[in-house]
Amino acid sequence: MNAHDRRSRENRSPRSGTVRLLATVLTLAAVVPAPSALAPQRASAADGDKVLTVAVAQSVDSLSPFLASRLVSTSIHRLMYEYLTNYDPKDAHPVPALATKWTPSADKLTWTYTIRSDSTWSDGRRTTAEDAAWTFNKMMTDEGAATANGSYVGNFEKVTAPSPTRLVIELKKPQATMAALDVPIVPKHIWEKVGDFSDFNNDKSFPVVGNGPFVLTDYKADSYVRLKANKNFWRGAPKFDELVFRYYKDQDAAVAALRKGEVSFVAGAPALTPAQAQSLKGVKNIRVNEAPGRRFYALAVNPGAKAANGEKFGDGHPSLLDERVRHALFTAVDRTTLIDRVFQGHAVEGEGYIPPRFSTYFWKPSASQKLAYDPAKAAQLLDQAGYRKNGDGKRVGKDGKPITYRILCHATDPNDKAVGQYLQEWWSDLGIGVQLDCLDNVSDPWLAGTYDLAFDGWSVNPDPDFVLSIHTCGALPATPKDVGATDNFICDKKYDDLYARQLAEYDPAERANIVKQMESRLYDLGYMNVMAYPNAVEAYRTDQIKSITTMPEKAGNIYGQDGYWSWWSAVPASADSSSDDSGSTGVIAGTVGGLAVVLGAVVFFVMRRRAGAEDRE
Amino acid sequence: MTAETTPPAARAPAGPRQLARQRRRASLVRFWNRYRSHRAGLLGLALLALFALAALTAPLTVGPDVASVTEAPGRPMESPSGDFPLGTDRFGRDLLGLLIWGTRVSLLIGLLAALLSVVIGALVGITAGHFRGVYDTVMMRVTDWFLVMPTLVLAIALATVMSRSLGTIVLAIGVTSWPTTARLVRAQTLAVESRPYIERAKALGGGHRHVMSRHVLPNVMPLVLAQATLIISSSILAEATLAFLGLGDPTVVSWGGLLQEAREAGAVSSGDWWYLVPPGIAIAVVALAFTLCGRAVESVLNPRLGVAR
Numbered sequence: 001m002n003a004h005d006r007r008s009r010e011n012r013s014p015r016s017g018t019v020r021l022l023a024t025v026l027t028l029a030a031v032v033p034a035p036s037a038l039a040p041q042r043a044s045a046a047d048g049d050k051v052l053t054v055a056v057a058q059s060v061d062s063l064s065p066f067l068a069s070r071l072v073s074t075s076i077h078r079l080m081y082e083y084l085t086n087y088d089p090k091d092a093h094p095v096p097a098l099a100t101k102w103t104p105s106a107d108k109l110t111w112t113y114t115i116r117s118d119s120t121w122s123d124g125r126r127t128t129a130e131d132a133a134w135t136f137n138k139m140m141t142d143e144g145a146a147t148a149n150g151s152y153v154g155n156f157e158k159v160t161a162p163s164p165t166r167l168v169i170e171l172k173k174p175q176a177t178m179a180a181l182d183v184p185i186v187p188k189h190i191w192e193k194v195g196d197f198s199d200f201n202n203d204k205s206f207p208v209v210g211n212g213p214f215v216l217t218d219y220k221a222d223s224y225v226r227l228k229a230n231k232n233f234w235r236g237a238p239k240f241d242e243l244v245f246r247y248y249k250d251q252d253a254a255v256a257a258l259r260k261g262e263v264s265f266v267a268g269a270p271a272l273t274p275a276q277a278q279s280l281k282g283v284k285n286i287r288v289n290e291a292p293g294r295r296f297y298a299l300a301v302n303p304g305a306k307a308a309n310g311e312k313f314g315d316g317h318p319s320l321l322d323e324r325v326r327h328a329l330f331t332a333v334d335r336t337t338l339i340d341r342v343f344q345g346h347a348v349e350g351e352g353y354i355p356p357r358f359s360t361y362f363w364k365p366s367a368s369q370k371l372a373y374d375p376a377k378a379a380q381l382l383d384q385a386g387y388r389k390n391g392d393g394k395r396v397g398k399d400g401k402p403i404t405y406r407i408l409c410h411a412t413d414p415n416d417k418a419v420g421q422y423l424q425e426w427w428s429d430l431g432i433g434v435q436l437d438c439l440d441n442v443s444d445p446w447l448a449g450t451y452d453l454a455f456d457g458w459s460v461n462p463d464p465d466f467v468l469s470i471h472t473c474g475a476l477p478a479t480p481k482d483v484g485a486t487d488n489f490i491c492d493k494k495y496d497d498l499y500a501r502q503l504a505e506y507d508p509a510e511r512a513n514i515v516k517q518m519e520s521r522l523y524d525l526g527y528m529n530v531m532a533y534p535n536a537v538e539a540y541r542t543d544q545i546k547s548i549t550t551m552p553e554k555a556g557n558i559y560g561q562d563g564y565w566s567w568w569s570a571v572p573a574s575a576d577s578s579s580d581d582s583g584s585t586g587v588i589a590g591t592v593g594g595l596a597v598v599l600g601a602v603v604f605f606v607m608r609r610r611a612g613a614e615d616r617e
Numbered sequence: 618m619t620a621e622t623t624p625p626a627a628r629a630p631a632g633p634r635q636l637a638r639q640r641r642r643a644s645l646v647r648f649w650n651r652y653r654s655h656r657a658g659l660l661g662l663a664l665l666a667l668f669a670l671a672a673l674t675a676p677l678t679v680g681p682d683v684a685s686v687t688e689a690p691g692r693p694m695e696s697p698s699g700d701f702p703l704g705t706d707r708f709g710r711d712l713l714g715l716l717i718w719g720t721r722v723s724l725l726i727g728l729l730a731a732l733l734s735v736v737i738g739a740l741v742g743i744t745a746g747h748f749r750g751v752y753d754t755v756m757m758r759v760t761d762w763f764l765v766m767p768t769l770v771l772a773i774a775l776a777t778v779m780s781r782s783l784g785t786i787v788l789a790i791g792v793t794s795w796p797t798t799a800r801l802v803r804a805q806t807l808a809v810e811s812r813p814y815i816e817r818a819k820a821l822g823g824g825h826r827h828v829m830s831r832h833v834l835p836n837v838m839p840l841v842l843a844q845a846t847l848i849i850s851s852s853i854l855a856e857a858t859l860a861f862l863g864l865g866d867p868t869v870v871s872w873g874g875l876l877q878e879a880r881e882a883g884a885v886s887s888g889d890w891w892y893l894v895p896p897g898i899a900i901a902v903v904a905l906a907f908t909l910c911g912r913a914v915e916s917v918l919n920p921r922l923g924v925a926r
Binding site: 251272274278341344411414 | 885
């Protein structure tokens with residue numbers, strides 16, 4: 001799956017405070033066997049299994065690989081299903097996974113993949129090329145199955161499996177992403193029974209048959225996702241026996257759980273706050289891992305929402321259709337201050353669309369092209385565009401009313417609110433009002449186009465095709481009622497031409513060159529203004545996880561990698577030390593709790609008896 | 618302070634208007650004398666005066682610039698020091714200044730929400746008690762419905778569907794906390810309306826409006842006032858709760874909003890107490906002050922509560 005999180009609006013899930021948290025805790029207590037009720041996380045440690053617990057906050061959108069697009073879901077799919085290829089953890093070049101080899105024909109229109117013969121489904125059947133062919137054919141023929149990854153097969157002519165180890169894909173046009181098809185391959189014998197793919201969430205019967213390093217054994221929405229190690233995994237069995245993603249909707253609670261050793265890893269949503277990272281740095285047995293992020297953090301502009309059939313909808317402010325206005329707004333955003341104050345150095349200033357971590361595709365504007373912070377110039381641009389100040393110092397639109405922009409922000413993301421406050425003050429100096437609409441669910445106004453500006457963010461894959469594709473005209477929804485793959489309704493002819501060219505370009509250097517031109521075009525359009533590339537800030541317990549692979553290996557992140565490397569490679573710390581002290585805490589807690597209950601019961605009965613005696617008298 | 622208390626002996630024959638004024642002044646004095654005997658009530662009043670003073674003079678002492686993020690004087694999350702007695706927030710703003718500035722919003726919302734709640738409650742209560750019959754039954758069932766609904770849940774639902782602004786919060790608290798007042802006022806209205814002088818007023822041609830506004834309202838007013846004081850404290854708490862749950866306007870500085878920001882910035886797990894404790898204490902103290910005043914007023918007005926006089 002290419003987009004590791006589709007639109008940041010879907011990527012961050014509502015955080016609903018203590019009630020939900022309490023419910024989660026209670027549910028967990030109910031789920032784990034009896035003696036562990038006081039210390040649920042120790043349940044499996046008791047029977048000798050090594051459990052890796054990861055605190056997450058983002059809700060799963062769907063466990064069906066045909067529908068899922070959020071980071072947490074696609075990360076889980078990486079663990080459940082093998083893809084044709086994987087990315088090398090060192091430098092992210094494509095490496096063999098389910099396919100051991102892939103070769104194009106001379107005209108590059110027919111690709112032949114050799115499927116490995118040592119991969120089996122968890123129900124014992126062998127994984128064959130037929131499974132892969134079926135998966136792709138399903139996505140090509142069934143609209144519902146193309147929801148998440150349809151962009152990969154749009155260009156496919158025919159997919160066949162002449163033998164169990166040979167997969168042949170014929171293309172209509174050349175496609176540069178053939179070694180980076182991020183599509184989970186599912187078992188045909190299970191999935192051909194599914195009726196409606198747009199409605200099937202793959203979360204009813206467990207364990208779910210898969211062939212990845214882990215097998216999904218249990219899932220409860222917003223409570224936990226439980227996976228068991230696949231001992232027959234062809235690359236070798238994972239070192240941990242069980243992997244549990246446990247929900248902490250409150251990040252501070254997750255950090256507290258990490259301090260107590262109840263969870264082994266906290267990813268943060270999307271990252272630990274500077275204060276949390278700072279406070280965890282000195283703590284014994286906890287390592288804070290900070291890496292250049294895969295995400296960009298941007299200010300998206302509503303370019304006038306429209307559907308593929310030409311129908312316009314939504315109510316974006318008309319003044320934003322003027323490029324000078326968009327440039328003026330962004331010119332009045334001081335990115336250095338945002339990095340310094342809001343991210344406190346845990347981010348890099350935004351330049352082009354793709355983060356510097358992907359150096360092949362990273363592009364930055366030249367000094368003359370750059371919209372550097374310059375409030376005076378911003379005011380000048382607005383004057384030129386004809387939006388002048390009235391008597392009250394407010395700029396008025398063409399309709400004669402003072403301009404106030406609605407900014408869509410995620411109520412669950414503190415950074416959105418913080419940056420929003422800065423924007424409010426910077427833009428009010430320009431004479432432009434800001435109304436910060438912080439919502440738990442930003443999807444509805446977003447899809448309806450009823451916003452002016454919005455905070456946006458995507459994780460970028462080593463192959464940037466997907467994040468580029470979401471700004472093409474082809475990604476627009478078919479009608480205003482449909483949901484398209486589009487991010488914020490950008491549709492630009494010049495950009496689209498470049499997109500088609502890069503997709504058909506097999507020469508890596510030339511392709512990178514075209515991608516950079518696309519980024520340049522996107523920058524000039526001013527509909528997608530990247531403010532920062534936030535770092536991944538995460539923390540784990542070294543007394544539970546001895547070692548874990550980061551990606552890239554040097555200064556890389558752990559959660560949300562392009563691949564299953566981190567959880568597959570994680571080595572448990574020596575069982576004795578960790579289970580010892582934790583076990584004893586559990587025992588102590590259990591004993592104290594038990595004593596309290598007994599004491600309470602005794603007091604209660606004594607009181608009752610005494611009351612009874614008085615009644616008798 | 619009730620309307621039918623006998624006026625003190627007038628020195629000279631006075632007009633009815635002047636008579637009424639004298640009577641009112643006398644009952645106020647009597648009220649104050651009785652109120653003075655409640656030490657807790659006085660303490661509450663003193664605390665309130667302090668907070669009101671802080672809120673009203675805030676534009677002079679700290680100024681609106683204290684809430685500006687672009688002109689924040691310090692580094693983010695500084696611990697308390699000479700420059701910043703309570704440290705700084707995540708933007709580097711002075712927390713003491715924000716605390717004082719936040720008093721304005723918290724008190725304002727508390728007062729407005731209580732006002733709205735009491736107005737709705739009094740209106741429903743008086744009309745229900747006055748008209749009786751089907752109207753009464755319907756209104757009281759509606760009241761019952763609001764009474765059994767968990768206030769916070771209803772307020773959260775309202776605040777979620779409406780846009781995030783101060784008005785929304787006021788509305789959400791106001792429309793969810795009126796049923797108790799309505800019940801109380803209705804009971805008092807029934808008691809007042811059964812008195813003979815109401816019948817006389819009616820016989821003299823007093824219409825519904827006259828009876829309700831000239832006779833019933835002045836008699837339920839003390840009750841409403843006592844109720845209002847008590848509702849303010851719960852409104853302030855409700856405002857803080859809603860803001861803490863992230864349902865407030867993030868660009869407005871309030872105590873609950875400060876707590877919410879502290880939580881989001883990770884102040885709880887990193888132990889930055891100066892970010893969390895002061896707004897928490899402020900909320901608690903103001904709510905306590907209003908409760909103390911409310912209880913004192915209540916016991917002055919209702920001798921049956923059995924507080925020593």
